[in-house]
Amino acid sequence: MTKPKDISKAIFTAITSVVGKEKVPLHEPLFKGQEWQYLKNCLHSTYVSSVGSYVKEFETALAKFTGADYAIAVSNGTSGLHIALKIAGVTSGDEVLIPSLSFVATANAVSYCFAKPHFMDCYDEHPAIDPEKLDQYLHYETEQRNGKCINKKTQNVIRAIVPMHVFGHPVDMDHLNVIADKYKLVVVEDAAESLGSYYKKKHTGTLSELGVLSFNGNKIITTGGGGAILTNNKTFAERAKHLTTTAKIPHKWDYIHDEIGYNYRMPNLNAALGCAQLKQIDFFIKSKRKLYKIYKSKLEHIKEISLMAETSGNRSNYWLQTIILSEEVKDQFDKILKLTNNVGIGTRPIWKPLHKLPPYINCPKMDLSRVESLSKRIIN
Numbered sequence: 001m002t003k004p005k006d007i008s009k010a011i012f013t014a015i016t017s018v019v020g021k022e023k024v025p026l027h028e029p030l031f032k033g034q035e036w037q038y039l040k041n042c043l044h045s046t047y048v049s050s051v052g053s054y055v056k057e058f059e060t061a062l063a064k065f066t067g068a069d070y071a072i073a074v075s076n077g078t079s080g081l082h083i084a085l086k087i088a089g090v091t092s093g094d095e096v097l098i099p100s101l102s103f104v105a106t107a108n109a110v111s112y113c114f115a116k117p118h119f120m121d122c123y124d125e126h127p128a129i130d131p132e133k134l135d136q137y138l139h140y141e142t143e144q145r146n147g148k149c150i151n152k153k154t155q156n157v158i159r160a161i162v163p164m165h166v167f168g169h170p171v172d173m174d175h176l177n178v179i180a181d182k183y184k185l186v187v188v189e190d191a192a193e194s195l196g197s198y199y200k201k202k203h204t205g206t207l208s209e210l211g212v213l214s215f216n217g218n219k220i221i222t223t224g225g226g227g228a229i230l231t232n233n234k235t236f237a238e239r240a241k242h243l244t245t246t247a248k249i250p251h252k253w254d255y256i257h258d259e260i261g262y263n264y265r266m267p268n269l270n271a272a273l274g275c276a277q278l279k280q281i282d283f284f285i286k287s288k289r290k291l292y293k294i295y296k297s298k299l300e301h302i303k304e305i306s307l308m309a310e311t312s313g314n315r316s317n318y319w320l321q322t323i324i325l326s327e328e329v330k331d332q333f334d335k336i337l338k339l340t341n342n343v344g345i346g347t348r349p350i351w352k353p354l355h356k357l358p359p360y361i362n363c364p365k366m367d368l369s370r371v372e373s374l375s376k377r378i379i380n
C-alpha cells in the first residue's frame with residue numbers, strides 16, 4: 001500500500017486563504033443591529049428580569065420566523081431540552097435514544113429527568129443518527145408492551161428519541177418520524193444549532209411534537225444565554241410556560257405554586273438582545289452560506305476530504321463549516337488541528353462521543369463503530 005499524501009499543509013493554506021493568519025475564534029457573535037438600543041430601553045424600563053415586554057415580543061417573533069404555533073423562551077437550550085423531555089413524558093427509569101455524536105447537553109437533559117440516554121450510531125459519513133440502523137436495532141432489541149417500547153435487555157421503557165440537526169444540517173425527519181411511530185416513541189428535536197434551517201421547507205424543531213433552540217453565544221443568533229421550546233400543541237405550550245416559570249398560578253399577590261416548577265425563564269434583558277439579533281438572521285445565514293461557498297472553492301481540489309453540505313430539498317443555516325477526512329488520511333487529524341490552532345485559528349474536532357464521557361460510560365448503546373471512526377475525522 002502506498003503511503004497517503006500529506007494534505008495537512010494544503011488544508012492549512014486553504015483555511016488561511018479564507019480567514020487570514022490572524023487569531024480567529026471558532027465562533028464570534030456580531031452586534032450590528034439594534035442591540036445597544038434595545039438593551040438601553042430594557043435598562044430604562046427597569047424590567048431586566050422575569051417580567052417585561054421583550055420576552056413576549058421575542059416569543060412572538062420566534063413563532064413567526066419558525067412557523068411554530070408557540071415558542072416559549074427559556075434560560076438556555078439545556079433547560080429547554082429538559083422541560084421538552086419532561087412534557088414528552090420522560091420519567092424516572094426511562095431510556096431516551098440520542099445520537100452519541102452530540103453536545104453533552106442532549107445527554108444531560110435526559111439525566112435531569114432521571115432517565116438514561118441510550119446512544120445511537122450515525123451514518124458512515126454523517127454524524128446524525130442513521131434511521132436504517134436504528135430501525136434494525138429496535139427491531140431486535142425491543143418489544144412492544146401495552147403500547148410502550150421496552151428494551152428487552154434492561155426491561156426499561158424507551159420513551160423518546162432526540163434527533164439533533166448537527167451543525168445546522170437538517171436530519172431525515174420523515175424517516176425518523178416513521179420509525180418513532182412504529183416503535184411508539186415521542187420525538188423531541190434538538191434544534192439548538194439549526195435556527196434558520198429547513199427540512200423540506202419546514203423549519204427544524206417544528207417537525208415533531210416538541211423542538212428546542214439555543215441562543216448561546218456561539219449559536220447563529222445569541223441572547224447571551226437562552227433557548228426556546230417550539231411546539232404546535234397548545235397544552236404543551238401552556239405546560240412549558242408553567243413549568244419554566246416556577247409553576248406559579250397567576251394571582252395579583254399570592255404565591256401559589258401547584259407543582260415543583262423550575263426557574264428556567266428567559267430574563268427580559270436577554271430577550272431584548274434576542275429581538276435585535278433575530279431581525280438580522282437573514283444576513284447571518286446569508287453570510288454563513290457564502291462562507292461555505294468560499295471554503296468549498298478553496299478546498300474542493302483536496303480529494304481526501306469532504307465538506308458537509310445541505311442535502312437536496314433541505315436548507316441548512318451552515319452554522320459551522322465542517323471538514324470530514326476520509327479514512328485514508330485520518331492519521332493527519334491531530335496535525336491539522338495543531339497547525340491551525342498554533343496560529344490561533346480556532347478549529348475544533350467534533351465532540352468526544354457521549355458514550356465515552358465518564359458520567360455516560362455505562363449507559364445502554366448500540367454498536368457505535370461508525371461513531372468511533374467518524375469522531376476522529378471531523379473538524380469544524
Ligand SMILES: *Cc1c(COP(=O)(O)O)cnc(C)c1O
Nearest residue numbers: 076077078103105192193214216
Ligand atoms: C448548544 C447546544 C445545546 C444547548 O446549549 P445551551 O448552551 O444550554 O443553550 C443543546 N444541544 C446541542 C446539540 C447544542 O449544540
